[in-house]
Amino acid sequence: xxxxAKASILEVRDLTVSFxxxxxxxRAVDGVSLTLNEREILSVVGESGSGKTxxxxxVMGLVHSPNAIVEGSIRFRGRELIGLPDRxxxxxxxxxxxxxxxxxxxxxxxxxxxxxxxxxxVRAHRRFSRRAAWAHAVALLASVGIPNPSGAAHRFPHxxxxxxxxxxxxAMALSCDPALLLADExxxxxxxxxxxxxxxxxxxxxxxxxxxxxxxxxxxxxxxEIADRVAVMYAGRIVERxxxxxxFREPRHPYTLGLLGSIPPLEGERxxxxxxxxxxxxxxxxxxxxxxxxPRCRWSQAACAARPPLLAEEGHETACIxxxxxxxxxxxxxxxxxxxxx
Amino acid sequence: xxxQANGSLLETITLTKxxxxxxxLFSRHNKVVHAVERVSLAVQEGETLGLVGExxxxxxxxxxxxIRLYEVSDGxxxxxxxxxxxxxxxxxxxxxxxxxxxxxxxxxxxNPRRRVGELLAEPLIVHRRGTRAEIRARVRELLRExxxxxxxxxxxxHEFSGGQQQRIGIxxxxxxxxxxxxxDEPVSALxxxxxxxxxxxxxxxQERLGLTYIFIAHDxxxxxQVSTRVAVMYLGAIVExxxxxxxxxxxxxxxxQALISAVPVPDPAAPNRRRIILEGDVPSPIDxxxxxxxxxxxxxxxxxxxxxxPALAPQGRGWDVACHYPLGTT
Numbered sequence: 001x002x003x004x005a006k007a008s009i010l011e012v013r014d015l016t017v018s019f020x021x022x023x024x025x026x027r028a029v030d031g032v033s034l035t036l037n038e039r040e041i042l043s044v045v046g047e048s049g050s051g052k053t054x055x056x057x058x059v060m061g062l063v064h065s066p067n068a069i070v071e072g073s074i075r076f077r078g079r080e081l082i083g084l085p086d087r088x089x090x091x092x093x094x095x096x097x098x099x100x101x102x103x104x105x106x107x108x109x110x111x112x113x114x115x116x117x118x119x120x121x122v123r124a125h126r127r128f129s130r131r132a133a134w135a136h137a138v139a140l141l142a143s144v145g146i147p148n149p150s151g152a153a154h155r156f157p158h159x160x161x162x163x164x165x166x167x168x169x170x171a172m173a174l175s176c177d178p179a180l181l182l183a184d185e186x187x188x189x190x191x192x193x194x195x196x197x198x199x200x201x202x203x204x205x206x207x208x209x210x211x212x213x214x215x216x217x218x219x220x221x222x223x224x225e226i227a228d229r230v231a232v233m234y235a236g237r238i239v240e241r242x243x244x245x246x247x248f249r250e251p252r253h254p255y256t257l258g259l260l261g262s263i264p265p266l267e268g269e270r271x272x273x274x275x276x277x278x279x280x281x282x283x284x285x286x287x288x289x290x291x292x293x294x295p296r297c298r299w300s301q302a303a304c305a306a307r308p309p310l311l312a313e314e315g316h317e318t319a320c321i322x323x324x325x326x327x328x329x330x331x332x333x334x335x336x337x338x339x340x341x342x
Numbered sequence: 343x344x345x346q347a348n349g350s351l352l353e354t355i356t357l358t359k360x361x362x363x364x365x366x367l368f369s370r371h372n373k374v375v376h377a378v379e380r381v382s383l384a385v386q387e388g389e390t391l392g393l394v395g396e397x398x399x400x401x402x403x404x405x406x407x408x409i410r411l412y413e414v415s416d417g418x419x420x421x422x423x424x425x426x427x428x429x430x431x432x433x434x435x436x437x438x439x440x441x442x443x444x445x446x447x448x449x450x451x452x453n454p455r456r457r458v459g460e461l462l463a464e465p466l467i468v469h470r471r472g473t474r475a476e477i478r479a480r481v482r483e484l485l486r487e488x489x490x491x492x493x494x495x496x497x498x499x500h501e502f503s504g505g506q507q508q509r510i511g512i513x514x515x516x517x518x519x520x521x522x523x524x525x526d527e528p529v530s531a532l533x534x535x536x537x538x539x540x541x542x543x544x545x546x547x548q549e550r551l552g553l554t555y556i557f558i559a560h561d562x563x564x565x566x567q568v569s570t571r572v573a574v575m576y577l578g579a580i581v582e583x584x585x586x587x588x589x590x591x592x593x594x595x596x597x598x599q600a601l602i603s604a605v606p607v608p609d610p611a612a613p614n615r616r617r618i619i620l621e622g623d624v625p626s627p628i629d630x631x632x633x634x635x636x637x638x639x640x641x642x643x644x645x646x647x648x649x650x651x652p653a654l655a656p657q658g659r660g661w662d663v664a665c666h667y668p669l670g671t672t
Contacts, residue, residue, distance in 0.1 A: 047533040161623045162397065191396040191560060192604040193620045199606070200619070218534050221606030244610045262538035263608055264567035267591065273545065274567065276538035280503040 009180055009212045010036040010059065015072040017054050017063060026284045029054050030236040031072075036180070039206055041213045043223040043244070045259070046233035047281050052216045055233075056182040058082075059214075060099050061089040076180065095125040098178035102185040104165035108157040114141070114168045115153025118175055125176045140171040144201055163194035170201060177209055184216045199226050220263055224248060232256050235282055235292035242316040251335075252318040252327050255293045261334040275334050291320070299330060350384035350420070351522060351554050352408060352441075357381045357417035359400075359407050359578075363628065373628050377403040379578040380417065382654070387521070390548065390555040392569030392586060394562060394601070396624055400578040405524045405558045409441040410434060421522070439469055442515035446527035448507035452499040458485075458510055459495030465517045484513040489543060505536035512543065516551070524556045529564060541567055562605050566590055574598045577627055577635040580654055584661025594657050594668040597636050634666065642667055 017029040029051040036042050044052045057063050058070050061081060074081040076097065081089065093099075101107040108117060118137035122128050128136065134153070141149035144167040157165055166186065173181060183202065187195035203226060205211050217223060223230055224244065231241040232253065240253040251257045258277035264270065279296040282288060291308050294300040303321050310319040322330070359378040378400045385391050393401040406412045408419060410426060419427045426437050445451040452461055462481045471477060482492035488509040499507055508528060515523055525544070529537045541564060547553060559565050565572060566586055573583040574595065582595040593599045600618040620639050625631050633651050637643040646666050654664040 047535060163623060192562070192606075193396060193601065194623075195606070196604040196617060196619055219606065220534075220608040224608045224610040224612075225606040248608070248610050259534055260608065262535055264538075264541065264563040266563045266566060266602070266605055266607065270567055270587075273542050274538040276542055277535040278539075280505060280536065281533070 007038045008035045009038050009077060010034075010214075011073070011075040012055070012059070013073040013075075015055060015058060015070070015074065017051070017058055018069045018071075019065065020067040020069070021285075023285055027287070028236055028284055029058070030287075032233075032236075032238055034231060034238070034241075036212050036214060038212055039210050041202070041206060041215060041226055041228050043227035043230045044214060044216045044233060045218060045220070045223060045230060047218060049235075049281055049284060050233040051236040052233050053184055056099070056184060056214055056216060059180075059182060060093055060097060061086075062093075062099075091125070094121055095176045096178055097180045097182065098173035098176070100166075100169055100173050100181065100183040100186045102188055104162065104169045104189070105157065107169050108165065110157055113154050113156055114160070114171075118153075118168070118172045121172055122175045136175070137171070140175055141168065144168075144171045144174070145197065146171075163190055163197065166190060166194070166198060167201070170198070174205065174209070178211055181205065181211050181213045182216075183213060185218070186215070187222065188217070188219070195222070202226060220260060232259070235287050236284070237292065237319065238310060238317075239293065239319045240317065241310070246316050250316070251331065252316065252322075253293075253320045254297045254299055254322070254330060257330055257334045258296075299326060349386075351387045351422060352385040352556075353383070353420040354408065355382050355418040355420075357404070357407060357419060358415050359403055359412060360415045376578050376627050376630055378407060381578075381580055382417075383573065383580065383583065385522070385554060385556065387554055388548075388552055389570040390557055390568050392565035392572040393556060393558040393575060394560065394565050394572060395575035396601075397560070398624055398627070399575040400627070401558050401575050402526050403578075404575070405526050405556055406443075408556065409443060409522070409524055410438070411443065435469075439465075439518040440520045441522040441524070442518065442520040444508075444511050444515050444523060444525040444528045447531050448504065448511040449499065451511055452507060452514075454499055456498075457495065458497055458499065458502075461499070461510065462495070462514055462517055465514065469518055471518070480517070484516055487516060487547070488513045489539075503536070504532050505539055508532060508540055509543065512540075512547070516547070519551075520553070522554045522556070524558070526558045527560070528557075530559060530561060537564070544568055562590065562602060574601065577624065577630050579635065579664065580662075581636065581664045582662070583654070584663075588659075589661065592659075592670055594659065594661070594663040594670060595636075595665050596640050596642055596669060599669060600639075634664075 012032060012034045015029055015032045016027060018025050018027045032055055046052045059074055063070050070082060115134060115137045118140060119133035122133040122136050138149045138153050141152055146152045146164060146167050187198050202213060206213060227244045229243050230247045231238050234255050240256045251260055261275040262277060264274060277296055282292060288294055290305040294304040299322055308319045308321050310317050357378060358380055361375040361377055362372045363375055381404060395401050407414050414427055418425060421437055421441060426434060459481050462484055463477050466477045466480060481495055485492050485494055490506060490509055529540045532540060545568060557565060557568050569586045572586045572589050573580050576597050582589060582598045590602060593602060600620050603618045625638060631638050633649050634647040637647040652664045652666045654662045657663040657668040
């Protein structure tokens with residue numbers, strides 16, 4: 001448990017990202033607050049359109065659309081990032097804060113070798129000679145487990161396999177020893193065998209460099225393996241947040257319950273039907289005024305027409321009005337065996 | 343050979359697919375990709391065979407060869423007892439309508455400029471299945487069958503969510519009342535909460551219509567939920583094939599074991615499992631390793647494995663494995 005106040009590296013307060021569109025203002029991220037502690041791995045879980053990617057892109061200062069409005073506060077080591085001049089943001093981005101994108105093929109330019117791209121990044125942030133930067137790039141490729149790193153540095157992205165490319169992207173993200181790593185679905189495009197290797201790498205990053213990590217994923221298995229805490233997002237809001245063990249032991253929000261219930265088990269009895277969540281996530285143009293999940297929720301009631309606040313009980317936050325008894329009943333109904341109750 | 347020894351719906355004998363790569367039209371130095379290597383399997387009516395393996399293992403190519411979407415290089419395919427391996431388009435037609443495919447990306451497999459009603463009517467018109475009114479009625483029935491509303495036939499594909507688009511893809515595959523459906527990663531592009539809906543739909547349709555599936559996926563837990571049997575592929579060949587629950591519980595091939603151990607378990611309180619981290623990447627199918635194709639990454643490999651390729655054969659526990667030293671038998 002995180003009893004004592006740990007030093008926080010990132011403080012996001014009431015982050016709202018909206019877009020001006022022909023059909024009016026659309027809120028893609030709606031009042032998200034989160035704190036990331038030093039050396040912590042936080043997972044953000046949610047479906048496409050839940051706002052999880054936009055949240056981390058805002059931290060990177062990469063929400064560039066002229067029609068986008070980013071409001072709220074993002075403090076990195078006490079320093080406000082929103083409204084920071086581009087010059088200064090560039091110094092932080094890729095340096096103290098680095099990001100790994102989902103698709104390594106689009107994160108790398110096809111016209112330069114891997115080594116060149118990493119060395120370029122190093123020289124953008126540090127006073128390294130070309131030769132030293134190249135040597136650093138090769139060392140980084142070795143540290144992420146690429147066989148024959150000095151040979152691989154001379155290769156172009158298309159000459160590497162998907163797993164090797166993603167390692168290249170990770171090596172680039174690590175090139176300036178980032179204090180904060182933002183990873184957006186870093187293993188989704190990869191095979192499970194490679195995914196296991198990449199997750200090990202992220203763990204090593206924390207233990208060796210002391211980095212803090214925000215890992216976006218939709219895979220609850222990945223969350224269970226790697227995260228200290230989890231934030232579940234739905235329709236631009238955080239609907240549940242807890243320490244990983246607590247969330248899996250006692251999921252409280254019906255959406256989280258639905259997510260956990262819809263994973264087919266890899267062992268034990270197979271359910272005849274999966275308890276799927278009915279319907280689809282709301283379009284950002286038509287997010288319900290009250291609880292955004294209410295239209296898909298089996299336990300919704302009149303009171304759900306008002307927006308439920310994110311309330312904490314013993315460090316476990318939930319944005320849902322159901323009583324503890326109602327939640328327990330929902331749990332036993334949806335989850336055959338309580339997950340993690342062993 | 344006159345096929346159908348045991349009444350299988352689909353059977354292959356040493357099915358092989360090779361591609362030539364390189365631009366040297368007249369050169370003898372062209373390289374050959376061994377995408378599918380001597381695959382022999384039989385699929386019984388009403389069952390679901392799951393095909394799993396890493397990307398590039400040939401599972402999609404095999405799936406497409408099975409229903410003749412790709413030309414086969416060698417071997418034989420029997421469907422309903424008929425050798426369809428080299429049938430021309432005209433002779434293949436009547437067989438084709440009873441084997442259909444569902445693709446991974448529903449948005450890419452539906453023509454964006456045509457209404458859903460037209461998309462579903464197309465196969466019915468091509469195969470002359472009744473009058474306009476009958477076809478219209480069938481289209482509405484198909485939409486209901488996959489959990490959409492009949493009045494949705496006036497809409498365009500982009501007006502639907504990913505899960506609904508996949509339902510349309512499934513409806514299109516069902517249009518001609520096939521017996522066999524090859525589904526290539528049909529849920530992997532969908533959001534978690536929608537995946538379960540589509541998995542349930544596959545199971546419901548199978549129960550209602552008595553369909554036979556070949557279900558290609560990389561997600562082992564999804565494959566386990568839908569399949570009666572599972573075939574594990576590595577470098578174009580099947581390395582293990584058997585009853586899904588038994589194989590996933592106690593795999594016989596070291597590769598199957600490594601694949602299962604890599605799946606993250608959604609339970610942070612689970613005792614730390616022994617994870618087998620496979621070193622390196624899948625070797626290139628252009629120049630596959632000698633002997634057992636898995637030997638460079640296998641921790642049990644011996645000289646025997648390096649020199650002689652193990653055949654896919656019964657291993658004593660009731661299913662077939664291509665390994666000289668299958669797990670759990672010694």
